[in-house]
Amino acid sequence: MNFTNTQDDDRGWQDEANCLGVDPDLFFPERGASTREAKEVCRGCVVRLDCLEFALVNGEKFGIWGGLSERERRRLRRQRAITTRRTASA
Template sequence: MLHLVQITPQPALTPEDPGWQEVALCAQTDPEAFFPEKGGSTREAKRVCGSCEVRVECLEYALANDERFGIWGGLSERERRRLKRRVS
């Protein structure tokens, strides 16, 4: 016998809604990878971001809140500054 289960759609995640942070892959990994020392490697953090389903929300949050440190949405501080200049 086949049982049908109704799936309730999840609300869309937005940068304004902190719920996206709960499903972010970085929340399940070493936070130090996302805040490397000056000159430290960002490779591991960017690898994790590359497969994260809320990468866009994370980046939008960082840009909207002028996050100055760490890897957010797969971009470093320098990369976010460049992106902001291009958009402005």
């Protein structure tokens, strides 16, 4: 993973990333290519949740972050938005 384009200052968790030194291309596969290898790296990562939250908060649109693909993160964002609306109207 290449974290150089990130905007958040609170990035200490990136020092613990399992993907440090791993080919960043693995995390940005061509459309339709397998995400399995990247997700395997993420599976054993101790900062997976930090990484996922970072991607969600910063609206990262591309790549595997926190073990989730763009589509999976979009789905998670939608689910959270629904939960937030329900909680607010309860």
